[in-house]
Amino acid sequence: MNAPEVAPVVRQLTQPMIDAYAEASGDHNPIHMDEAFARTTPMGGTIAHGMLVLSLISEMMTAAFGERWLAGGSLEVRFRAPARPGDTATARAKAGEPKDGRLRYAVECVSQTDEVLIAGTATVGQ
């Protein structure tokens, strides 16, 4: 079975979204929520949680594969650059050669300037 095309997910990241994510996940690191603190760090301002940005990739794969992703998907990614409030992130996937009975995709999240925020591999059972 060839790997089907996967439709991208595009979403603007906002500070209220980041705050809501912190509340829902329990990750209240001030680098994500406290602008005054974040300005004193090398980041220069608040940044989105990596796992929040990663959720766009998981959503993209869920939309494409449904329950096969929920019970059988895998992700291996590196967080390359921070996403900031106001950024528009695009999750996209490029099909690779299936291996060991699993469909494989090169996945990434990029910013509106095409900066790579997250890059890695997603696999799902055929």
Added chain:
Amino acid sequence: MTVLTELTAGHVFEPISLTLDAERARAYRNAVGDGLGVYDEAGAVPPLAVAAVALGVLLESVSLPAGTLHVSESLEFRKAVSPGATLECRAVLAQRSVRGGMVVSVIDSEILVDGSAAVTARATVMSPQPS
């Protein structure tokens, strides 16, 4: 609270038990903007919500030094998790090393539902080395 960079490789975190109820799953989906209907059809929560909430609870028992960065993440979603399921999270500091003044910590975790793994995860974070 224990600081992550003070722990040695092999440290086993206190097991965590938590319930990811429908309200919290909905809050997660609202926060990330995931409006897919498949979760309701499958009677499941987003698999990344399971990993994120478990990570959040883990962070209640260990603090991360300011400037800690999430470098990489590996996840396997082995079975769907229903809203309201009780999650048992086991985590271990699998590796700890120092590179260029940064402490690299690799945390392996396994989130079980009804005794079998639903999600396995490996998170790598880098923290400034304590002076």
